[in-house]
Amino acid sequence: MRAWQIAEPGAPLDVMKLVEGADRPVPGEGQLLVKVRAAAVNFPDALMAAGRYQVRPPLPYTPGVELCGEVAEGPRAGERLVGTAELPAGAFAEYALMDAATALPAPERLDDAEAAALHIAxxxxxxxxxxxxxxxxxxxxxxxxxxxxxxxxxxxxxxxxxxxxxxxxxxxxxxxxxxxxxxxxxxxxxxxxxxxxxxxxxxxxxxxxxxxxxxxxxxxxxxxxxxxxxxxxxxxxxxxxxxxxxxxxxxxxxxxxxxxxxxLYVTRAPALVRHCHEALTALPAVRPLVSERLPLPAAADAVHRVATGATTGRIVIHP
The missing domain is CATH 3.40.50.720 (NAD(P)-binding Rossmann-like Domain)
Structure with missing residues (x-):
């Protein structure tokens, strides 16, 4: 599969490399393999690349923490879910891993890009x-x-x-x-x-x-x-x-x-996270502002621009 990878800390444009023949991630216990339908770009993606975020995945890793994905195999195949990626198998790739316990149903009223941008922000x-x-x-x-x-x-x-x-x-x-x-x-x-x-x-x-x-x-x-x-x-x-x-x-x-x-709520009070998702899903006025929808090769530049504050709304990557 195609996937962005980071092998050393630094500025996104310097350390993010697009790999054409990356191995598809293998789900472990409690994980889901998902085909990435959309991955939202977040400010922490840049901090993580530089090694300046509280979460420091092992190197090398595939960046991208927020996505809308379709379960690719198993009894839940075909389910459309939103949530965070299980690093080091991040969302700036054609396939990623998600935690089966914390992944949430994507709201039907939102398209893939909007659903991907709903979760963290x-x-x-x-x-x-x-x-x-x-x-x-x-x-x-x-x-x-x-x-x-x-x-x-x-x-x-x-x-x-x-x-x-x-x-x-x-x-x-x-x-x-x-x-x-x-x-x-x-x-x-x-x-x-x-x-x-x-x-x-x-x-x-x-x-x-x-x-x-x-x-x-x-x-x-x-x-x-x-x-x-x-x-x-x-x-x-x-x-x-x-x-x-x-x-x-x-x-x-x-x-x-x-x-x-x-x-912290994801690990300490997951029931509150699910309650919040239900509340957000029920609010018809809530529709994420997706300003750009870009192909996978544009991910590094997108992370750079978000980090510099040069963007409005959300940038979403479509692998």
Whole structure:
């Protein structure tokens, strides 16, 4: 089969190699061999390639952590599933492995690319907003990187929850995307001070919930415009800068800083992951924003562009 492989850590364009005669993976106990119908590109794909992610698969490995696949053999042959790939047999290949216990049915209303893009980003946003921050109807939600993969999911889920959604983006193209997603107010951080804009939009009160997959200046600014008893959910550090928050500031302003690592729920509370999938499947307004659908040879460039923040929505690879 054809498969991308990484044999040493480094930048995606340098270390991802497309192999034409790779061995088809062999499923072990509790695993499913699936034909990859679509594989979504994620920011962690680049971090993993560089050896800077909390998950470090053995080398060499096939990258790609999120997919929609069709079971290729056995009693479940033909089932269309979504979920995460069992590394080192990742999703940027014609065949991959999935955990039989955690793979979930692909929603019928979504095509392969949309189904592949539903899992990690929307689960992350759902757990952040509902499980961690308890977002309520009528509250104000501030979303950073709102035109990106996980940010676009947070905008849609925030609107579905009845929140007033403020989207922070970088550039006019991404601003247009955030508006299409349904954001109530869009702030271009390149031309506006988002702190001042949030305060102005809320009458000085600030945002009740902040969804932050960026870190760095996005986090620091958020502490200046979070409401009394507000919640800042730290989802990631796409800026490359991990902030060291002064806890005295959280004390005097009465706000909460929450961490969200969705992957822990897969191992520690899998029933919640399945419940979340059922909730997402039942929301007709939730449809992943797939901006590009590319063939397998384009995977390395796609991972590179996602890592540099040059994309909107989700890029999906079709082997």
């Amino acid at each position: 929307y689960q992350t946003a759902w757990f952040a907003l509902h499980r961690r921050a308890a977002l309520a109807a009528g509250e104000t939600l501030l979303v950073h990187a709102a035109a990106g993969g996980v940010g676009s999911a947070a905008v849609q889920l925030g609107k579905a929850a009845g929140a007033f959604v403020i989207a922070v983006v970088g550039g006019p193209e991404k601003a247009a995307t955030a508006r299409e997603l349904g954001a109530d107010l869009v702030i271009d951080r390149r031309t506006e001070d988002f702190v001042a804009a949030v305060k102005a939009a809320t009458g000085g009160r600030g945002a009740d919930v902040v969804f932050d997959p960026v870190g760095g200046p996005a986090y620091t600014g958020s502490t200046k415009c979070v409401a009394f008893e507000g919640r800042i959910v730290v989802v990631g550090f796409a800026s490359g800068e991990i902030p060291a928050p002064p806890l005295g500031h959280a004390l005097v302003k009465n706000y909460t800083v929450l961490g969200l690592h969705w992957g």
